[in-house]
Amino acid sequence: MKCPYCSYEESKVTNKRESPGGIRRRRECLKCRKRFTTYEKIEKKDLYVVKKDGRREKFDREKLESGVDRAFEKRPIPKEKIDKMINEIEEQLRKKGREVKSSFIGGITMRKIKKIDHVAFIRFASVYRDFQDIKDFKEGLNDLQ
Numbered sequence: 001m002k003c004p005y006c007s008y009e010e011s012k013v014t015n016k017r018e019s020p021g022g023i024r025r026r027r028e029c030l031k032c033r034k035r036f037t038t039y040e041k042i043e044k045k046d047l048y049v050v051k052k053d054g055r056r057e058k059f060d061r062e063k064l065e066s067g068v069d070r071a072f073e074k075r076p077i078p079k080e081k082i083d084k085m086i087n088e089i090e091e092q093l094r095k096k097g098r099e100v101k102s103s104f105i106g107g108i109t110m111r112k113i114k115k116i117d118h119v120a121f122i123r124f125a126s127v128y129r130d131f132q133d134i135k136d137f138k139e140g141l142n143d144l145q
């Protein structure tokens, strides 16, 4: 990391702070001793969701979260557990590639919810099943078996 003042190549990190979007480092130049901050963004490739009618839209984690939260409403399940599940879902989707079918997301999500809470599962399933292609949906389920 080059010093913005004297362009010297070496610096030491005096402070490091992580945030969801990246890592912030306070650095001190080993030559001129001036301090500067660097910000390292965590690279997340865009992930697209292909809907049943063929339209593509950017994967929206908040949308997934709100759907899942609704299913778990008033259920005695800790929020951390649900968050962890959503993290796992997102990870799995990103492993699939740059594009996933919306029905695939539904399939994965349902399987995960089923393992945690049956009531939430039925709630999520009843909303979801109505408007999804059954074949794609099963594909999503099978992928985790």
Ligand SMILES: [Zn+2]
Pocket: 003, 004, 005, 006, 007, 008, 029, 030, 031, 032, 033, 034
């Ligand atoms: Zn310097």
